[in-house]
Amino acid sequence: MTWEFSAIKDRHFQQFLLFAVLQLFLLLLGSLLDQVTDYFWELHLEKYFHQIRQEVLAHAYAEAAGTKENLQSELTNDLEMLKDQYADSIGGIVHSAVLLALVAGSLASFRWSLLLLVIAVSTLQMYLPRVLDEPLQKATDKISASNRKYLQTLADWLNGIDTLRRYAVGEKFLSIIHADARELESAYVKQQKADQELDYLNQAIYSLGNTLIFLLTAYLVARGQLEFGLIASVNDFSLYLFGSLMNIANYRG
Template structure:
């Protein structure tokens, strides 16, 4: 992320906003120049000329404020359009990279990280542009008065520009630390608040408060550290500014006393030096903040990288699969090695094994949600022909089904309107029709994720209906389905792999065979 991308995306607003910002900054110097002319008129006892320059000064003030405001509005509009595009690219990247991402990390990237760049990089950029214009205006104005003033200002400028670079690296580290601490804080909130009801049930509020306070404290400490470095940077800049301002005023007094410059410059030199040194201070400060975001901008650029998916138009719905030499390693150093397995089209498989044997992990590998460390998975159609799979057509009922804050119908069709006609048949087959008739708006009832208005059993039925309406030829069920619903599913032609811990002989007889991990 950088200003060049914004320039290409919003050429007109970018150029107009920068131009108005620079004109307004130059106008402030013009206001200071009129002060010189006003004091010259006072010295010459010319009231009419004094009033004339006063009117011009007021007009300049009005135009300066107007241009600053218009520039700010145009700049923010351009930025919001740009950030909207960036968020879309980040979301697309996370959607297609086939990795599991912590919700807190994604939230942090889409909100806090972009907010940091908004403030510390892009807003700094437009202010730097205005300050450059201010420096150029002051330079040309001082040159018209006396070249010695310009030389003195340039020497002091060198000191002020290079002094703050001493804090570049500490500021970069502080900015990175704030982003990391915020990501950890959001992740912690997501991990703990999702189980708030259980914590409340066991009265474990003290553990919740301590954990949240711990990570909140880290975020607070990171912000304090960044503020400390910012203040150190401001202190160095202010020190250089104050010394420079005093030296320029002394030099002006000397030049006026020797009739080398006009008397009115005594009144306005403070404004000129303030504009010059505050601009120099601002440039050093803002460019330091911009450089501090370099690492963060590189990370966001990587998060925006477009990923070319391997899906093709020839992808087909799988009905069977085989796995060979399949294994997966986890970050904690553990892993799972799977036996070679073949599941033919139409088979009904009972998948059993001890907890941690890899049953749910195998499902995630089949669905493409996890990537194997080695080995391969091959998919086949109903005729036993090897195919390139459309993994979205695999039916999946997890232990904790995923829903979206929209209607039951759309949660079943997953936003594919072409499947609307099959909803009624699907809900009847999973014995959900009677539940739907009792709901206020039937299948158009919206699911409330905060106060879930569907029971656990109803959630299972919705996901099973999702598999049926999509005509999945392969259905994976992870320990979630009543005996009656399971019997209905097993009477169909789809291939079914069912994970069960607690099962009896009656359930075992429903399946063609058992695979034990």
């Protein structure tokens, strides 16, 4: 994309077409390789899981067996979880790490200062929102506590509903229920507020980071230290680098 936009700026139409064809070829090749690697990854995992099933069954015959349900779970559900939450995560980490290295190498080939800024912004995007983790957790805990209190109040009063009717104290019952209900509603509102603050902080950091990266790129382009086409592609570099860091963190979890 960088080379394409530079060619457009310099009015090299044939060069632009060459890069466009190359880009299309690489996109098609990348899509094909995705399918091929997915196939071989699944093939490799199934061979490995077949080996695990044989070992599980060998243990089941050799030792005092557990329940039939436990054995069925080990041979089906446990292996599925092993694939989804462990094996596929390893593949995801490798994929994201390779992408991270390629993006970082591409940025470094343009300008080291640009790479350092993108890494700094991506790190902020990953870790700064965690300052709101504690308030968000407190808001969630408050909902849980308020909900338990509300349900307990309902249970206590509804157990004596006949007595309430006999002594005509329905207004007292309603006032107490409404008070606890308002407390629960307030807890939900506070949680929503914490959620919105977290979303806003995420968006603010993302917007600020992209603006800083774009301004540095524009400054370096204006000084003739970077190709003009990088103006069009620098945000993609930032997005892929940040996405790779996030994926590695998520897959590791």
